[in-house]
């Protein structure tokens with residue numbers, strides 16, 4: 346009888362996993378095997394915590410639709426691990442629906458019977474379920490006092506829904522007020538204020554400090570960013586978010602993203618940076634329109650074919666609507682209230698005038714770029730370098746939930762096992778409260794302060810973008826060995842550096858990385874270019890969704906890494922450089938294997 350139920354339970358786990366395509370990819374085969382040898386243990390994360398542990402497993406559910414991993418009640422369970430993060434919220438959501446008679450008190454296992462590797466795989470596999478958005482809906486059921494979902498404590502994953510909610514709030518003007526709620530109170534700390542009964546305190550703290558602006562997407566101190574970054578970012582935001590879009594004095598520039606074949610993803614970004622410059626110079630609100638790379642099934646609803654699939658839109662919904670309404674208005678065209686990309690030459694877009702409304706901040710840029718062994722203090726077109734950095738940072742200021750999930754998946758594939766090891770090797774149960782997960786209330790410091798921390802990655806992390814392929818026609822190809830030489834150079838100064846996030850289209854580069862056993866390489870699992878096929882052919886073979894998502898994930902990982910090595914001669918690395926220099930990473934320095942073509 347019990348054996349039967351066990352079998353059913355295994356089947357459920359396996360079929361559940363198989364139903365989820367994203368899981369299929371990430372759950373290791375190993376975990377499946379284990380879940381059969383120790384039935385249903387895949388749902389148990391707590392084996393390490395004691396000798397005999399009793400797990401309660403929801404097998405034999407009549408309705409499998411609500412089945413999820415989890416639901417365990419373990420006496421010595423490490424609350425800090427699962428409680429109030431995904432684990433317990435999941436079990437809450439499910440357990441309520443299951444009558445207790447359907448639970449099976451299952452196994453008694455000795456801690457020593459499981460190898461450390463197996464426990465790591467179990468934990469890793471169960472975390473995989475959290476990659477799917479629907480998990481966060483479970484979180485919502487467990488909403489805290491103020492209706493906010495709880496943040497995950499799986500160290501390398503981000504609670505995407507929560508972050509989007511917080512950022513949506515920050516990307517709007519407050520009601521009846523002219524300002525967005527930007528203060529030095531970061532992220533969810535704003536909600537702490539909202540929840541506080543002390544109106545006075547709230548009003549006081551909401552008032553921005555005079556003359557100082559804190560666009561919430563900028564991190565790092567002012568001296569760790571390009572000159573005037575905070576000022577410029579908030580100014581761009583205000584220009585792109587007029588308080589009344591219907592005001593007759595507001596002019597618009599509506600532009601599609603470049604889509605000529607041959608324009609790489611980086612060139613598309615760079616082109617839009619040029620259009621943003623034009624919009625600033627002509628005092629127009631930039632409205633981006635058709636984005637071919639978001640024209641795939643991953644981008645649902647109104648985000649289809651739109652920048653908003655990947656990042657928050659560049660302007661408010663009201664302004665977008667107003668602009669599209671004016672597109673059909675002949676008078677608006679005659680009066681020059683509306684223009685499109687076709688009103689400008691490619692020279693205007695690609696080499697147009699950099700906005701001077703902030704003076705000449707590029708003349709104060711710190712020399713932190715090294716090329717061929719020397720620091721570069723001055724070069725041509727410093728203004729363009731500064732501007733592209735500001736523009737791309739503005740356009741990518743807040744990730745969409747879709748992008749956030751892509752990054753979760755990438756981090757999980759790359760760092761998930763290590764994260765599991767980390768958690769398992771630092772058990773905290775002795776010090777946690779004894780209450781079971783669902784009873785334990787999250788403390789304010791977890792909910793409001795620590796929830797704003799970035800997800801864990803093995804640091805320091807060096808990111809490397811190695812581009813060969815058909816770039817060869819534009820610039821001298823640099824061999825992978827040269828990149829590695831620079832990596833060793835960084836390591837000679839920072840001996841704790843060991844990890845490299847390798848971003849490349851070339852299979853050859855991945856193969857070569859195997860001859861550097863003293864480094865740990867991470868890279869996304871994607872089919873790579875072999876031989877001399879062109880970039881366009883290669884991208885077409887990946888399909889639109891993959892050929893956009895995987896470079897974008899690498900781009901954002903590069904922007905977050907501690908160090909970066911790239912080729913300034915490629916537009917892509919040039920933009921990564923810009924993101925880093927507006928992302929608090931100026932002082933990390935930048936080692937480039939070559940110069941920009943135009944310097």
Ligand SMILES: *[C@@H]1O[C@H](CO)[C@@H](O)[C@H](O)[C@H]1NC(C)=O
Pocket residue numbers: 408411438439441442
């Ligand atoms: C319980 O199950 C019913 C029907 O199967 C469903 O409508 C309901 O939403 C479930 N409740 C929970 C908390 O999952």
Ligand SMILES: *[C@@H]1O[C@H](CO)[C@@H](O)[C@H](O)[C@H]1NC(C)=O
Pocket residue numbers: 365367476477478479750
């Ligand atoms: C999550 O699961 C749903 C179906 O349950 C699926 O449509 C969706 O694509 C999944 N999301 C991710 C990010 O894998």
Ligand SMILES: *[C@@H]1O[C@H](CO)[C@@H](O)[C@H](O)[C@H]1NC(C)=O
Pocket residue numbers: 589590591592593
């Ligand atoms: C916005 O401007 C339009 C036109 O000037 C005006 O009719 C409308 O009342 C204004 N809306 C607000 C909220 O001020």
Ligand SMILES: *[C@@H]1O[C@H](CO)[C@@H](O)[C@H](O)[C@H]1NC(C)=O
Pocket residue numbers: 678679681683684685687688
């Ligand atoms: C923009 O182009 C349209 C169509 O070619 C033209 O009617 C309009 O006058 C142009 N606007 C400006 C400001 O040049």
Ligand SMILES: *[C@@H]1O[C@H](CO)[C@@H](O)[C@H](O)[C@H]1NC(C)=O
Pocket residue numbers: 717718
């Ligand atoms: C790099 O520097 C060396 C000596 O400093 C010089 O001989 C060489 O030409 C430089 N290479 C490039 C590509 O600038």
Ligand SMILES: *[C@@H]1O[C@H](CO)[C@@H](O)[C@H](O)[C@H]1NC(C)=O
Pocket residue numbers: 370870871
């Ligand atoms: C990489 O992806 C391919 C298919 O997309 C899959 O067959 C392979 O097992 C994956 N490799 C790893 C290490 O996940």
Ligand SMILES: *[C@@H]1O[C@H](CO)[C@@H](O)[C@H](O)[C@H]1NC(C)=O
Pocket residue numbers: 876877878
């Ligand atoms: C690509 O490689 C193939 C075989 O290696 C060769 O025949 C062909 O000429 C190459 N094409 C280009 C454009 O270099």
